[in-house]
Amino acid sequence: MLSLALAAAAGSEPIQWLDLGLKPYLFEIGSFQLRWYSLAYLAGILVGYWQIGKMIKASGAPMAQRHLDDLFFYCTLGIILGGRIGYAAFYAPELWSNPLDLLKLWNGGMSFHGGLLGTAVAMAWVAWRGGLNFLRVADYVCVVVPFGMFFGRLANFVNGELWGRVAESPIAWAMVFPDAGPYARHPSQLYQQALKAC
Numbered sequence: 001m002l003s004l005a006l007a008a009a010a011g012s013e014p015i016q017w018l019d020l021g022l023k024p025y026l027f028e029i030g031s032f033q034l035r036w037y038s039l040a041y042l043a044g045i046l047v048g049y050w051q052i053g054k055m056i057k058a059s060g061a062p063m064a065q066r067h068l069d070d071l072f073f074y075c076t077l078g079i080i081l082g083g084r085i086g087y088a089a090f091y092a093p094e095l096w097s098n099p100l101d102l103l104k105l106w107n108g109g110m111s112f113h114g115g116l117l118g119t120a121v122a123m124a125w126v127a128w129r130g131g132l133n134f135l136r137v138a139d140y141v142c143v144v145v146p147f148g149m150f151f152g153r154l155a156n157f158v159n160g161e162l163w164g165r166v167a168e169s170p171i172a173w174a175m176v177f178p179d180a181g182p183y184a185r186h187p188s189q190l191y192q193q194a195l196k197a198c
Helices: 002-009 036-055 065-090 093-097 099-103 112-130 134-159 188-197
Strands: 025-029 032-035
Touching: 025 036, 032 036, 036 065, 036 134, 065 093, 065 099, 065 112, 065 134, 093 099, 112 134, 134 188
Parallel strands: none
Antiparallel strands: 025 032
């Protein structure tokens, strides 16, 4: 990829995303594909669980390990169910005509805003059920959100989706994405991913 960026900087054609040889999955066995996007969800959830687990060991933590375990379980459900329902509500209302299609996560389609709402509901449920202060729980959860966003934006780049604006001046890393027309665009997924790493 570095050689492609250097060639683009030298004044040749912009980087073609297809030339990077990226695939949306890690491996494939028959019709099963282990997709990068699902791995990004898994990595974000597990790293978040690990980080909060470290944080609650300090004195004054708003929850115990049992609360964190509940939070992990219900937030995972909230991310998946909220993300899928949000996708159907905002982007693919045709899924409501056959509700079984909502279960076909392997066909793709998750919404950030739906996942956010699902997670907020899950956090509220765990806080209410455990007699915890919702805002204190939210303080701990917000610390780990960038992990999920970091992995998610990398997966968006690998999938060739959520690209940025057309690059108005030649820049070495502008790319032509397959579904974004013939113009070189900013790889905004990588910009956002880099900001999450800071």
